Amino acid sequence: MKTSIATVSISGDLREKLAAIAAAGFDGVEIFENDFLAFDGTPAEVGRMIRDHGLEITLFQPFRDFEGLPEPQRSRAFDRAERKFDLMAELGTDLMLVCSNVSPTALGGIDRAAADFHELGERAARRGLRVGYEALAWGRHINDHRDAWEIVRRADHPNIGLILDSFHTLARKLDVETIRAIPGDRIFIVQLADAPCMEMDLLSWSRHYRNMPGQGDLPVVDFMRAVAATGYDGPLSLEIFNDQFRGGSPKSIAVDGRRALVNLMDQVRRIEPGTIAIDVPDMPERIPVEGVEFVEFAANDEEADELGHLLSTMGFAPQAKHRNKDVVLWRQGPSASGINIVINTEHEGFAHSSYLVHGTNAYAFGIRVEDAQATVARARALGVEPFEQKHGPGELAIPAIRGVGGGVIYFIDSRSELSRVWDIEFAPLPERKTTVDAGLVAVDHIAQTMNYEEMLTWILFYTAIFRTRKSPMVDVVDPGGLVRSQVIESENGALRLTLNGAESRRTLAGHFIAESFGSSVQHLAFASRDIFASAAAMRKLGFRPLEISPNYYDDLEARFGIDAALSQQLRSHNILYDRDEGGEYFQLYSTNYGEGFFFEIVERRGEYRGYGAANASFRIAAQKRELRPAGMPKS
Ligand SMILES: O=C(O)c1ccc(O)c(O)c1
Ligand SMILES: [Mg+2]
Numbered sequence: 001m002k003t004s005i006a007t008v009s010i011s012g013d014l015r016e017k018l019a020a021i022a023a024a025g026f027d028g029v030e031i032f033e034n035d036f037l038a039f040d041g042t043p044a045e046v047g048r049m050i051r052d053h054g055l056e057i058t059l060f061q062p063f064r065d066f067e068g069l070p071e072p073q074r075s076r077a078f079d080r081a082e083r084k085f086d087l088m089a090e091l092g093t094d095l096m097l098v099c100s101n102v103s104p105t106a107l108g109g110i111d112r113a114a115a116d117f118h119e120l121g122e123r124a125a126r127r128g129l130r131v132g133y134e135a136l137a138w139g140r141h142i143n144d145h146r147d148a149w150e151i152v153r154r155a156d157h158p159n160i161g162l163i164l165d166s167f168h169t170l171a172r173k174l175d176v177e178t179i180r181a182i183p184g185d186r187i188f189i190v191q192l193a194d195a196p197c198m199e200m201d202l203l204s205w206s207r208h209y210r211n212m213p214g215q216g217d218l219p220v221v222d223f224m225r226a227v228a229a230t231g232y233d234g235p236l237s238l239e240i241f242n243d244q245f246r247g248g249s250p251k252s253i254a255v256d257g258r259r260a261l262v263n264l265m266d267q268v269r270r271i272e273p274g275t276i277a278i279d280v281p282d283m284p285e286r287i288p289v290e291g292v293e294f295v296e297f298a299a300n301d302e303e304a305d306e307l308g309h310l311l312s313t314m315g316f317a318p319q320a321k322h323r324n325k326d327v328v329l330w331r332q333g334p335s336a337s338g339i340n341i342v343i344n345t346e347h348e349g350f351a352h353s354s355y356l357v358h359g360t361n362a363y364a365f366g367i368r369v370e371d372a373q374a375t376v377a378r379a380r381a382l383g384v385e386p387f388e389q390k391h392g393p394g395e396l397a398i399p400a401i402r403g404v405g406g407g408v409i410y411f412i413d414s415r416s417e418l419s420r421v422w423d424i425e426f427a428p429l430p431e432r433k434t435t436v437d438a439g440l441v442a443v444d445h446i447a448q449t450m451n452y453e454e455m456l457t458w459i460l461f462y463t464a465i466f467r468t469r470k471s472p473m474v475d476v477v478d479p480g481g482l483v484r485s486q487v488i489e490s491e492n493g494a495l496r497l498t499l500n501g502a503e504s505r506r507t508l509a510g511h512f513i514a515e516s517f518g519s520s521v522q523h524l525a526f527a528s529r530d531i532f533a534s535a536a537a538m539r540k541l542g543f544r545p546l547e548i549s550p551n552y553y554d555d556l557e558a559r560f561g562i563d564a565a566l567s568q569q570l571r572s573h574n575i576l577y578d579r580d581e582g583g584e585y586f587q588l589y590s591t592n593y594g595e596g597f598f599f600e601i602v603e604r605r606g607e608y609r610g611y612g613a614a615n616a617s618f619r620i621a622a623q624k625r626e627l628r629p630a631g632m633p634k635s
Contacts, residue, residue, distance in 0.1 A: 003237075163187070195209050297341070315439070362524065405518040512595055
């Protein structure tokens with residue numbers, strides 16, 4: 001599989017773009033003309049710089065407003081093309097993209113355009129060059145790949161071919177099945193981009209909101225399946241116009257791009273096995289998640305005590321201690337439950353470094369999978385960094401990768417000794433305190449907070465590695481600004497992550513990122529089988545719930561028509577309520593710990609699928625009321 005990316009997709013100057021593209025493992029680049037024009041080196045120097053990076057130039061683009069022009073503009077267009085052919089020869093590339101004419105002076109007519117392309121083909125052939133034609137979704141006469149293909153077909157010249165771009169086809173909701181009939185060798189290059197669904201004119205949507213395949217809402221997999229069915233085996237080239245990417249990190253966007261292509265082709269190959277000419281790297285299939293095995297906090301001794309106190313008000317107690325390390329396992333009540341909380345107060349190693357940088361934080365979590373090694377293998381194939389740390393005698397080497405904001409994700413399976421980690425590495429504490437069991441049975445979801453700019457990266461990360469899907473993004477109003485929230489979840493609910501992107505430091509999420517120096521887990525939600533029983537038990541244990549405004553409950557009664565008895569119960573425990581077609585949802589929050597970390601207890605009744613998004617802004621307002629002023633020492 002030959003991967004390519006347009007220089008326009010990445011921030012920085014041409015030098016920075018190329019370095020990032022090469023480092024991410026791409027085979028080629030599309031030179032977007034403006035990136036070349038803005039650069040102060042000769043075409044030959046640019047060509048050399050690209051080849052020195054081990055890259056090839058897959059395409060020179062765009063050449064605009066060519067076909068269907070009346071004279072004298074027509075002759076001018078051919079002269080312009082000849083000049084660009086000169087440039088291409090110096091750069092060292094043989095393929096030019098002509099995008100469909102948008103000029104009001106352009107005349108329609110398939111045959112007129114075909115004749116123009118036939119002549120351009122003759123001129124290109126004399127120089128050993130090729131020209132591909134792309135239908136822009138907003139082209140004046142040609143805005144559909146079927147018409148572009150008809151022009152290419154009638155141009156009937158070996159040096160003229162078609163360029164497909166998933167955005168233009170999918171944005172106009174054109175039937176991708178129409179691609180299957182095009183001979184693969186007549187497609188000169190395939191450009192790929194996704195985009196979020198939005199109501200907007202096509203040009204603005206394309207120029208500002210494209211994103212990597214898998215990051216948006218367009219059926220890029222279906223598009224690519226149709227392309228693959230043609231026998232096409234040329235480069236797959238990302239062409240992403242995105243305002244955020246233009247200001248982002250070149251390295252991280254290039255890595256995301258390559259990950260998106262590999263993930264896309266892996267999906268296509270699995271749907272259409274054996275029929276694809278493009279060779280796709282071998283890797284394990286997207287990993288089904290079986291559950292969250294543990295969440296691990298890094299802390300110092302004093303803060304570990306505070307955290308432990310908070311946990312004990314939720315019915316957790318220290319149950320076992322690591323045989324060699326200052327690491328304690330907390331569980332719900334005297335018997336094992338589905339929740340394992342680990343507090344690591346080691347003075348060396350990765351957890352300690354994480355503590356030094358971020359303060360007490362949930363720096364790692366462990367996921368149960370069928371095959372931990374295969375999970376890391378898939379992640380590696382997608383360019384994810386594995387995580388390795390020295391382990392002591394008798395300790396397990398738990399396969400792991402690096403996750404959000406310098407965090408770690410461990411993998412536990414039952415095909416090896418990994419699932420016995422609690423018995424192998426931990427010894428039961430002799431003075432085990434029996435506590436009241438608060439009836440918390442599992443981790444319902446893990447909420448990670450990040451800068452908004454990082455969100456697409458992490459959405460792609462999770463959906464490419466694990467068999468999960470993403471929900472539409474929702475806006476949550478914080479008194480200090482907007483927070484964007486998106487859910488990543490597996491079909492069976494075994495893994496539920498909520499990603500919250502902060503755009504302003506004045507939001508609770510933004511404050512958390514600023515004060516804890518980077519993205520990480522901001523809250524953990526535990527599932528209860530009976531939230532009222534849990535709330536009552538926790539009250540006895542000294543749990544302090546986040547206090548919710550009475551106005552909220554008045555509105556709740558009005559909105560849902562819930563009866564007075566239920567309303568009273570909710571009020572007395574500060575429990576939030578939501579409902580959808582499938583069922584009901586109950587939420588109880590802790591007060592803030594540190595700079596905005598908190599716990600949540602939830603109960604899902606029936607088939608409720610959401611996360612109480614409608615309640616989020618009321619919860620945040622309540623949290624902000626009780627967050628101590630910035631700069632005050634921790635209590
Ligand atoms: O927005 C544009 O003009 C433009 C140019 C070249 C392309 O390949 C494309 O898809 C869009
Ligand atoms: Mg394009």
